Amino acid sequence: MNSTMDFLLWVRGPAFDVAVAIFVIGVLVRLLEIFLLGRRPYLSEARGSQLGPGLKTVATRFLAESGTLKRAAFTVIGGYIFHLGFFIALLLFVPHIELIHATFGIEWPGMPTPVIDAITVVTLVALIGLLIHRLAHPVLRFLSGFEDYLVWALTFLPLLTGYLAFHRLVNPYPLALGIHILSVEILLILFPFTKLMHTFTAFVARWYNGAMAGRRGVES
Amino acid sequence: MAEARTLGESLRHQGVSRRGFLKFCAATASVMALPPSMVPVMAAALEKARRPSLIWLSFQECTGCTESLTRSHAPTLEDLIFDFISLDYHHTLQAASGDAAEAAREKAMHENFGSYLLVVDGSLPNENNGYSTIAGISNLEMLKQTAEGAAAVIAVGTCAAFGGLPHAAPNPTNAVPVSEIITDKPLINVSGCPPIPAVISGVLAHYLIFGQLPELDALNRPLAFYGQSIHDRCYRRSFYDKGLFAETFDDEGAKKGWCLYRLGCKGPMTYNACATIKWNQGLSWPIESGHGCLGCSEPNFWDAGGFYRALSIPTADIAKTAGYAAATGVALGAAAGVMNRRKTSAAAEKHEIVTVDDLEKSS
Secondary structure, eight states, X not given: OOSHHHXXXXXXXXXXXHHHHHHHHHHHHHHHHHHHHOOOOOOSXXXXXXXXXXXXXXXXXXXXXXXXXXXXXXXXXXXHHHHHHHHHHHHHBHXXXXXXXXXXXXXXXXXXXXXXXXXXXHHHHHHHHHHHHHHHSHHHHHHOOHHHHHHHHHHHHHHHHHHHHHTTOSSSHHHHHHHXXXXXXXXHHHGGGSGGGHHHHHHHHHHHHHHHHHHHTOOO | OOOSOBHHHHHHHTTOOHHHHHHHHHHHHHHTTOOTTHHHHHHHHHHHOBOOEEEEEEOBXXXXXXXXXXXXXXXXXHHHHHHHSEEEEOTTTOSOOHHHHHHHHHHHHHHTTTTEXXXXXXXXXXXXXXXXXXXXXXXXXXXXXXXXXXXXEEEEHHHHHHOHHHHSTTOTTOEEOGGGTOOSSOEEEEOSSSOOHHHHHHHHHHHHHHSSOOOBOTTSOBHHHHSSBHHHHOTTHHHHHHTOBOSSTTSHHXXXXXXXXXXXXXXXXXXXXHHHHOBTTTTBOTTTTTOOOOOTTSTTGGGSSOTTSOTTSOSSOHHHHHHHHHHHHHHHHHHHHHHHHHHHHHHHXXXXXXXXXXXXXXX
């Protein structure tokens, strides 16, 4: 590999292939393992349906419980900002939609790039704020392990490198773009084996909580 | 040969008015991003500039750079600057041939040792000297010889600057740019396939005025011309920002002048002045003519994954990979699920019921 263009072609070619394969296989294996474990058989008579309360809980848990919001306002609000910002930048930035369109043939309208630019800055600031909070708060710091910092970095780096590439703050451009794509590939590869799996499992857990409560005829 | 007449005298001799000359100075200053206060300084310096000797060496190239520089539609002051320079050696343009041509080069080198400018277009074969020779002298040897007494080296075109087409995979001649051979001289890369004529005249004017090369970027290109990307100066940029793209070269989007990103435009990676100076005396430029930028002023633009594929689009068939991976994932997940169930049922079978009585007995 003797030029930045070779590097870019490598991350766009074989590396992208490998990363996508590991991501898809890893996520499916982990989800199937959870589903196939099954639930204990219910021995009692059902007092209500599972479907409605299950779906309702999947939706309502998007809102923070009011007690949590009061106790940890910074974490909750910062969490909202960076989750929303990350997904807006991921799914509504025009070149990202172009990549999905060229790869899978589906597309949707994007947001103007200057708006995405501003959202990215807010998201980066929120992530930095949350990291400082985590390090400064004695309890949070005690509870944090290597993996917590790892997933923070895996989330932060694609946003940061994307921002640097968009504003051409790293030269030459193929290197900037290549680093950005590589950071996403590292995220994809480590995703199934870290806490990042909550992207999918959060909804599974919510469903189980809601459905169980529903069967017992209680609010979840 | 270099002669005593100054540039001012030479221009007056050719009927250029003082007003025309100052207009050229103002245009050059603005094109090179110099402050307006520099215009009188430029005029004074150019007025007094002596005719410099220039040797132009052509190696593994297509003569497109020379074509670009000599094919101005109307005589311009840029032409006059070229006329003013004593072009002592240039394959395509010189009348002399054979020994007489080589003698002219040697004479120019000898008489102006240490002060002549060396322009190179084309890359150099760095494997077998026989791949490209001129008058029995290998390209490598001729460059080393001629660069020795040069005040500065100007690599014109992407081949001389970065290797260009001869350097494209599989690079059979092991072509290298000038910068890999000449490391001890001031070197400027004027890249492009071909470069914009005004960029060449701007660089020469800068050298005549200040006696040194202009400010350069990381790839040794004049910052005044290569400081901003095509993408950032493109008049179609607003369509990119809105996500409006032409799908083919003749669809509705193309007719409405939408962004050419989907057609493989390399504007985002390319630094050049096409979007501002344009071509053919400001008439148009590739994107205005409806074709995406090829990225011709960038290193390795021939090997950037295809002219008609955007720079950030994966080159591999990701949908296919994802499909196979999904099938594999389902199979592996099912296998893991079955194994986990076996483990659970095995554990259940081994499970012994322990009562309080058993515990009391054992203690």
